[in-house]
Amino acid sequence: MNRLSDYQTFLTQFLRSYSTTGSVLPSGRALGRALCRHVGAGGGPQRILEAGPGTGAVTGCIIDRMGKDDHLWMVELNPTFAAHMRRAFEDKPSFRDVASRCHLIEGRVQELGQEAHFDVVISGLPLNNFSSDDVRTILRAYAKLLKPGGRAAVIVPDGVLFGASTAHKAIRKMLVENHKLDGIVKLPSGVFRPYAGVSTAIVLFTKTNSGGTRIFTVLPENTGRRDTIRNAISSV
Ligand SMILES: C[S@@+](CC[C@H](N)C(=O)[O-])C[C@H]1O[C@@H](n2cnc3c(N)ncnc32)[C@H](O)[C@@H]1O
Numbered sequence: 001m002n003r004l005s006d007y008q009t010f011l012t013q014f015l016r017s018y019s020t021t022g023s024v025l026p027s028g029r030a031l032g033r034a035l036c037r038h039v040g041a042g043g044g045p046q047r048i049l050e051a052g053p054g055t056g057a058v059t060g061c062i063i064d065r066m067g068k069d070d071h072l073w074m075v076e077l078n079p080t081f082a083a084h085m086r087r088a089f090e091d092k093p094s095f096r097d098v099a100s101r102c103h104l105i106e107g108r109v110q111e112l113g114q115e116a117h118f119d120v121v122i123s124g125l126p127l128n129n130f131s132s133d134d135v136r137t138i139l140r141a142y143a144k145l146l147k148p149g150g151r152a153a154v155i156v157p158d159g160v161l162f163g164a165s166t167a168h169k170a171i172r173k174m175l176v177e178n179h180k181l182d183g184i185v186k187l188p189s190g191v192f193r194p195y196a197g198v199s200t201a202i203v204l205f206t207k208t209n210s211g212g213t214r215i216f217t218v219l220p221e222n223t224g225r226r227d228t229i230r231n232a233i234s235s236v
Helices: 005-014 029-035 055-067 077-091 092-097 132-145 158-162 166-178
Strands: 047-053 071-074 102-107 118-123 145-155 180-186 200-206 219-220
Touching: 005 077, 029 055, 029 145, 047 055, 047 132, 055 071, 055 145, 071 077, 077 092, 077 102, 077 180, 118 132, 132 145, 132 158, 145 158, 158 166, 158 200
Parallel strands: 047 071, 047 118, 071 102, 118 145, 180 219
Antiparallel strands: 145 200, 180 200
16 A cells, blocks of 8 residues: 555545545645644543544554554544555554554544543544535534543634634634634645635634633744744644
8 A cells, every 4th residue: 555546545536425535635744744733742641533534644644643552543434445544554564553552433423422532633524515514513523522621623614714604603602612712724725636726724622611712823824924924833
């Protein structure tokens, strides 16, 4: 199994299941690193949840940062991607080394039953392709799945930040008033090729059940304009 087979699987699934795959190619390393910032950052062992591992591009970044007692659960809806991931845990040495602490679940992440179970949730689901009600359901599911104090990094379409629909407003209210919105990392448009025009961001939040948002910062990534970057991403 190599990068070419990852790309082939991704392209085929994009053509077959466009709306849930959402992208022609797997994520790059820079995006993976931005999503994995909370992995390995806690004091004790972490339970990590990755929604939609696809061919494992972000999973590789998670594995690079996992501590020796950390466990990773991956929830994948598409059976072809799930089979690809099973093979990766047999074939790729870095994946094989941690296979006994990694658990693949086939299904929809919003249907997971656990509550307050995870320290970290990482999501690269193509929420751009989902209705605002479905986006709301998924973000609520992430909040339910996190332990209090657990942290999430979720790729969201700009609608979550600026949309005027009832569902979009409810999502922002939940993030700001029920939990602690830590930051928003604005991603360069076109990060999900070939949708050059799609604007997305990573929303970072901590589950508190009691609010706590004091200020949030929009952090433009790779804009090429140093003056627009108000805080280093590592300070969030
Ligand atoms: C844009 S791809 C991202 C894949 C990988 N994380 C990456 O960054 O390269 C989205 C992935 O989420 C999966 N997916 C979509 N909806 C899902 C859902 N509701 N639950 C679990 N997985 C889902 C897709 O099958 C696909 O593997």
